[in-house]
Amino acid sequence: MRSPRRRPLLVPVLLCAAVLAARPAPAAADGEHGFGDGLGAQVARLYEEAAAASQEYDAGRREAETQRARAQRYEELRARELRELGRLRADLGRFARAQYRDGGGLPMAVRMVLDGDPDRLMRGQHVLAQANLAVGSALGKRRAAEERLAADGARAASAWQVLERRTAELAVLKREIEGKLEEARWRLQGRAAASVAAGACPGAVRLPRRAVHSARGWVAPVEDYRLSASFGSGGARWARRHTGQDFAVPIGTPVRAVGAGRVVRVACGDGFGVQVVVGHPDGYFTQYAHLASVTVDPGERVSAGQWIGQTGSTGNSTGPHLHFEVRVTPEMGSAVDPVPWLGERGVGLG
Structure with missing residues (x-):
């Protein structure tokens, strides 16, 4: 039986913006809608090369x-x-x-x-x-x-x-x-936006598995970031209050599953753009939205720190960022503040 504190909230709250009326289309097969040339993989490779070059330079x-x-x-x-x-x-x-x-x-x-x-x-x-x-x-x-x-x-x-x-x-x-990375990032974002506008989600971009081993079993959804809109904050783009935590990061930044679980949804076509929802064994669900690409399919098991997508600015978004949300059900309207939720699991954000 679920704990009473995990019951869905009675008042639905809109995330990041008013959700578009169109229903998300089924996920396309791997390689369709312009992703078959490995653009997402190219961005991931350039991302790692840029990080390595920066480390070597430093x-x-x-x-x-x-x-x-x-x-x-x-x-x-x-x-x-x-x-x-x-x-x-x-x-x-x-x-x-x-x-x-x-x-x-x-x-x-x-x-x-x-x-x-x-x-x-x-x-x-x-x-x-x-x-x-x-x-x-x-x-x-x-x-x-x-x-x-x-x-x-x-x-x-x-x-x-x-x-x-x-x-x-x-x-x-x-x-x-x-x-090269900046150019590839915007090409990736352009294709993702076109795919979402056409009402068809891009298929999963198969990248080498990336996992971060954590003694606590939980990690932050992105590595290097700047926190922007927080849970409960107001704004003209939201119907009521912001129901997640935004991480300002460049397009193509690897997005990580914060904990082990199973992918319960890969969707696009509403205000969240390309998104992934992961269900965790403790009954909570995490959402990763406004992505430019995904690297997993529904039903797939993921581990803590595994790459599940790349950030973008799809859906109702004014710039590249990750919208991260924690819910007590897979559906919107049941969000809890993700910052203390991660803090309870040993993951501090700052």
Whole structure:
């Protein structure tokens, strides 16, 4: 028996807009209505390529910044070593001048005769010799350190320049892929809109299965998004109140089943455009609307995180987004707020 809190709401609420009067047509066979050339699959492939290119570009930028910082650090250390070398050279010059002033230019025998204490003279001479050796050794070490830092700095600078060139190449590749993706996205959206206008739903686009393993068994319906219209908000495009949560994402963004279940509906032809409804074992249903393509058929079992469609702007929609709804029945008018519903299942939205 269903829990009382899951009974259908008595007052039906219209989602995203007034539902069109036309009834959804049966789902077309796979490959019909212009989807047979693999446009949805092309968008999915370009989507993944763009994501991979962005990751590689970002990694390249980070590595280039690391190498640049390393080169700058070596240059700072080298400058410090040069300053130390200059000070040691100045110290050696002072020792030499002091030795000259103290008679360092006279033969040792003459200096011993003139000095009243030969032992003191010898001790002073020994100290001076030791000081000269110490300064000379320090100069040698500093010079070696300066040469080593110069070589390390040159290698770091060279690596940085190589990475900068590679990152520039990646930026060009990233822009090319994103340009192709944007073009393919709008072609996909155009075909989906034409299909919906003709009253025939596009068939499922067969893509490689994509699943996200979650310890909780639940995931967000899209990965990268910006939350827009929320549950219960008002607007001129809705008959009463908004009954779902909208996710602003580009066309062609993979849509994921939030949890395991079975597809109970794939439809189009009303204000939701192309949509998928999934029934879950706990008695709830989730709806994914305004899609540009679907990748599942009615009756198909899905797992949490599995791709079930691609976002679009079909139906009564002013721009690309996913309308996500949670219901206690498969039908509209029984919606509950999806944000706390997902939160109870360990999925936070923000």
